[in-house]
Amino acid sequence: MALRSPFWSANQRLQRAAQNQTAMKQFEPDQAAVKLLQQALVNTGIGPLIKVDGIFGPKTVAAVGTVQTRFNMDRDAGVAGRQTLGILDILLQGGTIGRDLAQSDTVLAGQKVRAAILALNLLKISQNNGTTPAPLTVAALRTHFRFTIAPATISVTRQITGRDIDNMLLRYNQLLGLFAASATRFRTGVPVNGINTAAEAPLNGPITFGPGFTNVNSHFGDLIGPNSRAAILIHEAVHVFDSQSGINNDTHISEFDPAYNIQPADRALHNPSSFASVAAHIQNNGDPSPRFGLGPGARGL
Ligand SMILES: [Zn+2]
Structure with missing residues (x-):
């Protein structure tokens, strides 16, 4: 499977992260991918106040944790991988889960x-x-x-x-x-x-x-x-x-x-x-x- 939303589906780093190869976490160096993740957290209302700056810091970590808590996913301390990115991908498309x-x-x-x-x-x-x-x-x-x-x-x-x-x-x-x-x-x-x-x-x-x-x-x-x-x-x-x-x-x-x-x-x-x-x-x-x-x-x- 792969991320489907046109919002970020062209980004190869995010697609790899969605396969857990490897998931994104604090200090992720790919700033373009982190910016898309941050914008997704803002757009879906999960982390409306996050700064879209490409830096995977504590606030981005916390917002990723919010996705995992809200949808009863496996808690993986601020790591954005298959489950978290997959859920954001659905929300970005206006889907319900x-x-x-x-x-x-x-x-x-x-x-x-x-x-x-x-x-x-x-x-x-x-x-x-x-x-x-x-x-x-x-x-x-x-x-x-x-x-x-x-x-x-x-x-x-x-x-x-x-x-x-x-x-x-x-x-x-x-x-x-x-x-x-x-x-x-x-x-x-x-x-x-x-x-x-x-x-x-x-x-x-x-x-x-x-x-x-x-x-x-x-x-x-x-x-x-x-x-x-x-x-x-x-x-x-x-x-x-x-x-x-x-x-x-x-x-x-x-x-x-x-x-x-x-x-x-x-x-x-x-x-x-x-x-x-x-x-x-x-x-x-x-x-x-x-x-x-x-x-x-x-x-x-
Ligand atoms: Zn059955």
Whole structure:
């Protein structure tokens, strides 16, 4: 990756520093690069009073530390490297990072989850009344959970039960509760899986959003569009509630993996990607192609 903002992307010293080869720190001799760093700290409001003089002194050190503190990055006493420069690069482009962006994305993610909840409630009513269920709901459940309404004829599918519907409703309602509590359950930070990881969540949370969870092209990856960010929110939120949704088994299969389409229903019921994709399918009035998320061609959607 590389710094993307035209403000400083042509500066080779800064590009090397952004790869930690080597990071910039106090007494950095390249004054042109230091001036750009100082101007970036001023322009982004991190250090509005810094003198843009090309001298990497204590005030520049302190402002670099402010970036690291504000975004929960690794503290590296005033050293401007990959994390700090990458974040400034996003801010210079007017981008939003991590939890701040994820919190605003709970609106769209919540709309999708509510669409799924409504569809499941209507399905429940039609099951109870013996009326014909909505074709969109039938298709979404068949595609992403391998559930059928009539008795199943293909081995990976099975007929849905009232209990299945209730389990899905419970999960989706838990997600809405989590989104409503995003101020305390979401955080910006350095993901355990690496700085380029957009988001991750252990059982019980919190959900950590890395600086790569952003709405502009960045040092950490290309931008992630609103629908794909909503898919990430729903996916990670399932991890918070379901101990069987983890990654080291036959459950956590990406919606971009051909194996996803033949995952048996009893495993799909714990697959975070299935919950994200059903909600998207219903709100989108059809299975999006490509599906939303971090797969090929989908990232920017
Ligand atoms: Zn996951």
